[in-house]
Amino acid sequence: MKRVWGSVCVVLCLALVTAACGTSGSAGEAIVIKAGIGLNEDHPQGQALNRFKEIVEEKSGGRIQVRPYFSAQLGDDLKMTEALQAGVQEVTIPSTSPLVGIVPEFGIFDLPFVFDEEEEADAVLDGPLGQKILDKLPEHGLVGLTYWENGYRNLTNSRRPVKRAEDFRGLKIRTMQTDVHLDAFKALGSNPTPMPFSEVFTALESGTVDGQENPLATIVSNKFYEVQEYLSLTEHVYTPFVFLVSKSFWDRLSPEDQQLIREAAIEAGKYERELNRKANAEALEELKKQGIKINEVSPEEREKMKQIIQPVIEKYRKKLGEDLVKELFEEVEKARNR
Ligand code: TK8
Numbered sequence: 001m002k003r004v005w006g007s008v009c010v011v012l013c014l015a016l017v018t019a020a021c022g023t024s025g026s027a028g029e030a031i032v033i034k035a036g037i038g039l040n041e042d043h044p045q046g047q048a049l050n051r052f053k054e055i056v057e058e059k060s061g062g063r064i065q066v067r068p069y070f071s072a073q074l075g076d077d078l079k080m081t082e083a084l085q086a087g088v089q090e091v092t093i094p095s096t097s098p099l100v101g102i103v104p105e106f107g108i109f110d111l112p113f114v115f116d117e118e119e120e121a122d123a124v125l126d127g128p129l130g131q132k133i134l135d136k137l138p139e140h141g142l143v144g145l146t147y148w149e150n151g152y153r154n155l156t157n158s159r160r161p162v163k164r165a166e167d168f169r170g171l172k173i174r175t176m177q178t179d180v181h182l183d184a185f186k187a188l189g190s191n192p193t194p195m196p197f198s199e200v201f202t203a204l205e206s207g208t209v210d211g212q213e214n215p216l217a218t219i220v221s222n223k224f225y226e227v228q229e230y231l232s233l234t235e236h237v238y239t240p241f242v243f244l245v246s247k248s249f250w251d252r253l254s255p256e257d258q259q260l261i262r263e264a265a266i267e268a269g270k271y272e273r274e275l276n277r278k279a280n281a282e283a284l285e286e287l288k289k290q291g292i293k294i295n296e297v298s299p300e301e302r303e304k305m306k307q308i309i310q311p312v313i314e315k316y317r318k319k320l321g322e323d324l325v326k327e328l329f330e331e332v333e334k335a336r337n338r
Contacts, residue, residue, distance in 0.1 A: 031064045031257070033249075035091035036074035036083075038197045043221040044279045045093060045148065045241065046070050048272030055264040064257065066091075076196035078177065084246035085141035093241045095150055097176035098196070103136045106242075107320050108328045110180035111313055113306050115238045115332065118149070118277060123335035125240055129327055134242070143250045145265040148241040149273045150215055151280065155232045156224055157211025158204070161295040162232035165304040174200050174212040181237075183312045188305065204228060216283035217276060225292040233296050236305065243269065 033056070039045045046068075053066035074080050077094030081102070084092055096106040115121040124130060125147040134144035155162055157171055169189035175181040177194040185192035193209055203209045204227040212224065213236070219225060243265045250258065288294060297305075317325045 030062070031060075031253070033064065033066045033090040033261075034069065034074070035066055035093075036069040036072075036080045036089060037093050038072045038077055038080075039070065039218065040221045041068075041070040044217055044272050044275035045150075047275060048148065048268045049093065051271050052264050052268035055267055056261060059260050059264065060257070064260070072196075072198035076198045078196065081142065081244060084244055084249075087141075087246050087248040090246050090249045091244065093148055093243050095176060095197075096147075096240050096242050097178040097181065099242070100178045100180075102140050102142075103133065105133045105136060105320060105324060107178065107180050107316060108133075108324060109240055110176075110178045110237065111316060111325075111328070112180075112184050112237045112309050113302070114328065116336070118151070118238070118273070120332055120335040121149070121238050121240065122273070123338070124328065124331045127331060129331050137244070138247055141247045143245045143247050145243045145245060145262050146269050148243060148269045149276045150239045150241050151217070151276055152235040152238050153213045153215055154219070155211055155213045155234045155236070156219060156228040156230060156292070157232075158207070158227070158229050159210050161230045161293060162234065163295055163297060164301050165308055167232075168305075171211055172209045174203055174209045176239075180312065180316055183315065184236075184309050187308050187312050200224075201227065215276075215280060216287065217279040220279075220283040220286050225287055225290040229293060231287060231292045231294045233294065234302075234305075235297075 035049060035052070037045055037049055041047070041050070049068045049070075053068055056064050056066050074083065074089060074092075077092070077098045078101075080089060080092035081094055081099060083089035096109050100107045100110070115124070130147055137144045155173070157173070159171060160167060162168060162171075165188060168185070171190040173185055173190050173192050174195045175185060175192045177196070182192045182194060195203060195209075200212050201222060201224065204212060204224060211228065213234070214222075214224070219231065225231070245261070253261070284294070
């Protein structure tokens, strides 16, 4: 009998210790990072978030725990960013585009037809210009650790293949919440409607909009092909993700833990870019299989689209700052000649 009580006691004590570790207040408690994204777990971004979790938990010996939330379970990009500012969520990895209301300079990454190759984007984002914009985040309660890849965006719609610049005319297109894209699609004669990503599928299904634009991996992962007839390989803009941490959370971490988390975000980001580039190629095959009608856009027509959008670039050269936009194009040029 005594022995039975002994083991019950051991079990109870263990349970108490475990419970104490899981709650806040005591020294040596686990640090918990709630990390949310808008995309699904099967998307390269979702897989890389899982990789981030593995790295952080392994390197910290389980002292820092990451709880990933996918598919906008914690809200869309803007809502999660606001939760970081309020200190009720620790990490999110949104597109930079809807953040232009917080840091307008992110708008330079919304300018269409800037990067010819993904490697140019890597060089600019990972270089001094990318860092300069990350440096604007702390005054808004956010810390930006690094950029991940969303990638080249392509247009899908339910009305017609978009092969020529004129084919954009009259299409109702969902865009991200950024003025540059609104103006660019207006210049092409379409009817843009800004909307959070989490509402896009339903808007396409119900016909509230005719189309949307996103990288191929997202079109597959979110099954947009189920509610869209045409995919046009416009590659009209490359947009990044930014790895954000709540500043109030960040400031409570030791410099060692900050370093650990920063390195994990960068390492998982390298993995994400790799995976995303592979996924885009496979996505095209998958989309063919799914029966969406795919068309390419000739270099001549892309050039025409570029010409039509040029006044928008001029407008934002002034709005975003002549020097900043100049720096962007100089950095791209440098990357191109490397
Ligand atoms: C996911 C978004 C998405 C973006 C969009 O949360 O909104 O279209 O491309 O990837 O960040």
